[in-house]
Amino acid sequence: MFDAFFGSLVEVLQPQTMALLVTGVAVGFLVGILPGLGGPVTLALMLPFTFSMEPIQAFAFLLGMLVVTSTTGDITSVLFGIPGEATAAAAALDGYPLTRRGEGGRALGAVLFSSLLGSLIGAAVLAAAVPIIRPVVLALGAPEFFVLTLLGLTFVVALSGHQVIKGFLMAAAGLLVAVVGVDSQDGVPRYTFDQLYLFDGIGLVPLVIGLFGGAEVLQLMLSRQSIAGGAEAPSKVTGVGQGIRDTLRNWSVVVRSSAIGVTVGMIPGLGGSVAQFIAYGSAKQSSKNPELFGKGAIDGVIASGANNNARDSGSLIPTIAFGIPGGANTAVLLSAFLIVGLNPGPEMLTTNVDVTFSMVWITVIANAIAVAAAFLVLKPLTRLTFISGPLLVPFLVLLMALGAYSATNSYGDILTMLAAAAIGVACIRWNWPRIPFLLAVVLGGLAERYLFVSYGLFGWSWLSRPVVIGLLVVMALVLFAPLIRQIRDRRRDRSRDEVTVP
Amino acid sequence: MSTSSSTPPNSSPTRRVALADLLLTVGMLAIFVIAFLTALDWSFNTGVFPLLITGLGIALAVLHLVVLLVRRPVPDLHPHGEDEEVEAMDVEYAFEHAGRAMWARTLAWVFSFFLLLYVAGIFIAAPVFTIAYLRLSAKASWLLSVVYAVVIGLALYASFVVFLGLPTPPGLFQ
Numbered sequence: 188m189f190d191a192f193f194g195s196l197v198e199v200l201q202p203q204t205m206a207l208l209v210t211g212v213a214v215g216f217l218v219g220i221l222p223g224l225g226g227p228v229t230l231a232l233m234l235p236f237t238f239s240m241e242p243i244q245a246f247a248f249l250l251g252m253l254v255v256t257s258t259t260g261d262i263t264s265v266l267f268g269i270p271g272e273a274t275a276a277a278a279a280l281d282g283y284p285l286t287r288r289g290e291g292g293r294a295l296g297a298v299l300f301s302s303l304l305g306s307l308i309g310a311a312v313l314a315a316a317v318p319i320i321r322p323v324v325l326a327l328g329a330p331e332f333f334v335l336t337l338l339g340l341t342f343v344v345a346l347s348g349h350q351v352i353k354g355f356l357m358a359a360a361g362l363l364v365a366v367v368g369v370d371s372q373d374g375v376p377r378y379t380f381d382q383l384y385l386f387d388g389i390g391l392v393p394l395v396i397g398l399f400g401g402a403e404v405l406q407l408m409l410s411r412q413s414i415a416g417g418a419e420a421p422s423k424v425t426g427v428g429q430g431i432r433d434t435l436r437n438w439s440v441v442v443r444s445s446a447i448g449v450t451v452g453m454i455p456g457l458g459g460s461v462a463q464f465i466a467y468g469s470a471k472q473s474s475k476n477p478e479l480f481g482k483g484a485i486d487g488v489i490a491s492g493a494n495n496n497a498r499d500s501g502s503l504i505p506t507i508a509f510g511i512p513g514g515a516n517t518a519v520l521l522s523a524f525l526i527v528g529l530n531p532g533p534e535m536l537t538t539n540v541d542v543t544f545s546m547v548w549i550t551v552i553a554n555a556i557a558v559a560a561a562f563l564v565l566k567p568l569t570r571l572t573f574i575s576g577p578l579l580v581p582f583l584v585l586l587m588a589l590g591a592y593s594a595t596n597s598y599g600d601i602l603t604m605l606a607a608a609a610i611g612v613a614c615i616r617w618n619w620p621r622i623p624f625l626l627a628v629v630l631g632g633l634a635e636r637y638l639f640v641s642y643g644l645f646g647w648s649w650l651s652r653p654v655v656i657g658l659l660v661v662m663a664l665v666l667f668a669p670l671i672r673q674i675r676d677r678r679r680d681r682s683r684d685e686v687t688v689p
Numbered sequence: 690m691s692t693s694s695s696t697p698p699n700s701s702p703t704r705r706v707a708l709a710d711l712l713l714t715v716g717m718l719a720i721f722v723i724a725f726l727t728a729l730d731w732s733f734n735t736g737v738f739p740l741l742i743t744g745l746g747i748a749l750a751v752l753h754l755v756v757l758l759v760r761r762p763v764p765d766l767h768p769h770g771e772d773e774e775v776e777a778m779d780v781e782y783a784f785e786h787a788g789r790a791m792w793a794r795t796l797a798w799v800f801s802f803f804l805l806l807y808v809a810g811i812f813i814a815a816p817v818f819t820i821a822y823l824r825l826s827a828k829a830s831w832l833l834s835v836v837y838a839v840v841i842g843l844a845l846y847a848s849f850v851v852f853l854g855l856p857t858p859p860g861l862f863q
Binding site: 238239353355356360363366372373377406408410575577578580581585586588592593596598601605612613615616617618619635638639 | 720724728734742750783784785787792795799815818822841845848854857858
């Protein structure tokens, strides 16, 4: 295990891999700062670049990019009060008031340094989780993995929103898309309409690009405004060292917020938006000056920074071990696993454990580079936020077209991308969730394979295996708990109405 | 910053959302039913998984239809979730507040690009679209538009053709 751990560091430090890591960090840096673009969108647009890469190189590029968006997303939160990423919203609550008080440098020093410490804690937990989870994962068979797939989908649907039925409908639609193509059992074409293009199934790359990229590009075209809007850049950014010292002084906030980030990150569906506010609330509760929260509390800024980066490592644990991503970022990252020929699950903890450990090093090195770069070239980079949104449109449209076409070099890929974009836009416009759809497309093939192996080995008796029953019970609890809570709340509201209106 | 939560309860946008939900659910129900009937003709190995999925899809779509039709109209104060404040920079806000003319113009740009791509290929579509979009929509200067088109064209050519060695979309006559 130790050999694999340090061996993976040697692999990450190879010149070509490091070059890709630095490229990924640079892309993630820009994306994190530009509020118009999100991590999942950029990850989707970058997937075609990984076709010819080795797994560790691909993850150096993609994961390096992804983890850095969390770090640099905090910069615009602090300087302009505009979160670069949805997960950086809590940093704006206290970071921006500090900037308005002329302490922007201190807030940036605190948020960036706490991000680095959070990423170190998260990476340590990820590394420590491998030997702990390995025996658990190896003890599970195909039936358990089939039910785990369903459990992952249930978590994502039930915990991520208020529209549970819509979420499950989208998941069913995603599973339907996943079965398009020639059946691997009997070689029968399913839902292909005699189109040769569909025999290999719906391409994951054009689908992901369309689903996430299409909507973002349309938004830029529709809103036609400068990304930082009417915000003003602070005239000077000083006091960074003070922010670093504040972070070290508030080490307990860093540790607690990181622990919350890792824990929440491990639960599929809860996501970063929830984690940051739990950490923020916890920091407020334990603060000596809770009245300062929302007005410029440095411990609020530290909690947000540390939480974000630790959460990224936490969400990697179920993705790697069970193939259950925690949210949009890891759902798209899961597509990358399949593109580079990796199967999440036991393989990632045995034959490909070096790839898993490389993710630990990539997270640490990428964040260290990003934070160092942020301190060095912070001021000029913040000017990027004043780029007009429509100026990015031609570049993004071309990137989408080329990226989608590269999947199988067919105009069918571009049509798939456009169809996925239409689905993505409709989902956002009418409030239908996209993540269960994508997750079901990604997991559909695996789920069918697990189901066949389970049936082939055990008939239908696999349904009576203890772990399967336990997982089904958890699934039922996850599914029905919000419904029961909703009914109880409605009854309470109704009885309150009856009391107030005689 | 304005938020979508400023929409008054039971106003037309809320009803439109319900109508859209209804239409989308009926559409999905139709797809699941057709897919289910198609899967009935396949062998057990080929059809069992699609039958399970589409059966589940039909049940969920019917359940959703019942909920939409029977449920008492509830003021939708948080159409994007309670903890999600929709801000002017958000994609939800842009989609909800763009007028029909803006939507038509935007979709026309997208349609034009992909039509041009199909007919003329990437090496003609890229500079033509870039210059036209920047000049006419983003109101950029000629100099910026031409320099942007050249730089972006070279960057994408270097990335996809030279570095990755991937084929690019050809035109209809290539």
